Structures are given as structure tokens and as C-alpha cells.
Amino acid sequence: MLTSGVKKVIHRGRMSFLQTGERLFGMLFFGMLFLSMVAHGGPVQGAEKDPSALVNCNIQHTSCTQKLSDTQVVLDITPKPVKAMTDLTFRITLTGKHPEAAPYIDLGMPGMKMGPNRVPLKSLGNGVHEGTGIIVRCPSGKKVWKATVIVPNMGTAEFIFDVIY
Numbered sequence: 001m002l003t004s005g006v007k008k009v010i011h012r013g014r015m016s017f018l019q020t021g022e023r024l025f026g027m028l029f030f031g032m033l034f035l036s037m038v039a040h041g042g043p044v045q046g047a048e049k050d051p052s053a054l055v056n057c058n059i060q061h062t063s064c065t066q067k068l069s070d071t072q073v074v075l076d077i078t079p080k081p082v083k084a085m086t087d088l089t090f091r092i093t094l095t096g097k098h099p100e101a102a103p104y105i106d107l108g109m110p111g112m113k114m115g116p117n118r119v120p121l122k123s124l125g126n127g128v129h130e131g132t133g134i135i136v137r138c139p140s141g142k143k144v145w146k147a148t149v150i151v152p153n154m155g156t157a158e159f160i161f162d163v164i165y
């Protein structure tokens, strides 16, 4: 009597455990499905599909200029052609109002989460700032890169350009 009662309880316990397990598995499955949908079909995808449409800087041939409130931000990268996996010199020239601290550059790719890649810049006087950095080769094969120039207390300017692999 007693043992069969205990068995029943164990059996019932097992059943509900199995059901909970199945439910958990289902939730995980749909959770992952949802995540992969977000990862592949989110609003960022537009930029990832055709990043060349976002290019706003012909860095392979010239420097690039953007307006930032009271100043102009000029970016140049040398040597040219600008290649991935080589030491590059980044030069930011600010005309007009000067910031409280030196600007710096965050390198990344449009619509993609790349690892952090910051280029600190040193002032050379007259609004000129320079630093060295490396643009890596993206495993996706995409060659459109983005340099976000952060000018303390003034704002940011985004330069999007093609890099040679």
C-alpha cells in the first residue's frame, strides 16, 4: 500500500518534470528562433545588406570633411590606399572652435557589432590631432568601415568609407 503510493507520487513527479522539460525546451526553441529573426531581420539589416549606400567619404583618394556645430572636422587616413591589417595614421583637423580635450576615433562597421577599436589622438597644435590604429579584416568580407570621431563637449561625426582588404 505504502510503497505503491510512494511510487505513484514519484511517477507523477517524473511526468510533470518531463512536461516542464518539454515546455522549457519549447520556450528555448522559440526564444532562439526569435533571437535569430531579430539578428537577421532587424532594422540594422538594411545597413548590413548594402553598406556601400552609406559611404560618405572617399578616403582612398582624399580627406573628408564634416560640419560639427561651430567647427569643421577633417579626417584623413594615410598611407593610401587605406588597407586593412596595416598601421594607419589617422589625422583629425579641427577648424574653428577647439574642444576642451583631444578628440578620439572609434572604428567600426555600419550595422555590425565589431570589437572595440579606439584610436587615441595627440594634439600637434593648430587643431591637428594624430594617432595610429589598425582596421581589421571583417570575417564577413564586407569592406565598408566607419570612423566615429568623438569631439569632447562638441559632438560626434561619422565617416563611412571603403577599405582595401
Ligand SMILES: [Cu+2]
Binding pocket: 109, 112, 114, 138, 139, 140, 142
Ligand atoms: Cu564586420
